[in-house]
Amino acid sequence: MAQAPRGDSGARRIAKSAAAFRTISEVATELDLPQHVLRFWETKFSLVKPLKRGGGRRYYRPEDVDLLRRIRDLLYTDGYTIKGVQKLLRQNGAKVEPADGPDEEPGLRRQRAALEAVIGELEQLRKMLRGG
Helix, strand or coil, X not given: CCEEECCCXXXXXXXXXXXXXXXXXXXXXXXXXXXXXXXXXXHHCCCCCCEEEHHHEEEECHHHHXXXXXXXXXXXXXXXXXXXXXXXXXXXXXCCCCCCCCCCCHHHHHHHHXXXXXXXXXXXXXXXXXXX
C-alpha cells in the first residue's frame, strides 16, 4: 500500500483505504475546513451524523465525507445559504442536487445565488425605508 507522510516527524504510516472511517482532523484536512466548522455543521444539518466513540471522538464514514464535501460546495462555491442547503437536504435527502438541476453550469448557479442575495438586500432596504 502507498504510504503518506505524517506531520513534521518524518515518520510514515500506511494510507487508509477509501472505505475506512476518518477522524475529524483527517476530514478537515481533506475538505480544507476548520474542525469547528464540521462540528457546527452537525448542529445545522441533521444528516451529518458521524459515529462517536469514547471521549466523544468523531469518526466519519466515506458517505459522511461525501455529504460534507457537497455541503461545502453548495455553501462556498454555489452560493447557497445554510437554510438553502437545509431545504435541499429535506427535499432530496443525502443526494443533494441544487434546485436548478445538475445540468445547469456552476457559474450560472453562482450568478443566480449572487443575484438572489442582492434582491434580498434590496428588499430589506425597502422595508427600512418604509419604516418597517
